[in-house]
Amino acid sequence: MAFIHLGRSRKKKMRYLLLQERQDLFQHIQDLFTEMEELDIEELRPLKKQYKTLQKARRIYNSRVLLYNQTISIFPTRRFAVKMNLKTKEYFG
Numbered sequence: 001m002a003f004i005h006l007g008r009s010r011k012k013k014m015r016y017l018l019l020q021e022r023q024d025l026f027q028h029i030q031d032l033f034t035e036m037e038e039l040d041i042e043e044l045r046p047l048k049k050q051y052k053t054l055q056k057a058r059r060i061y062n063s064r065v066l067l068y069n070q071t072i073s074i075f076p077t078r079r080f081a082v083k084m085n086l087k088t089k090e091y092f093g
Contacts, residue, residue: 019090026092058092065089 033051036044069088072081 022092062091065091 033048036048071077072086072088
């Protein structure tokens with residue numbers, strides 16, 4: 001099931017997916033890597049390391065999006081954000 005969902009999503013660029021679709025996709029990937037963590041196969045170790053690196057990048061991105069959204073929502077900067085046409089950003093998964 002997860003491979004079918006991943007295959008369909010591969011044809012689209014991530015930025016064009018809705019937030020819910022990205023979250024579903026991320027959940028399927030998370031399930032696959034949870035199963036891989038249980039296996040101790042030498043060939044999977046670089047893939048596991050890369051996944052952990054991507055997880056770290058995702059957490060950093062989401063924390064910066066949180067700060068950005070909070071900053072442009074607070075009164076003094078909100079006026080400038082409206083004038084500059086800044087919009088709130090979506091989180092990644």
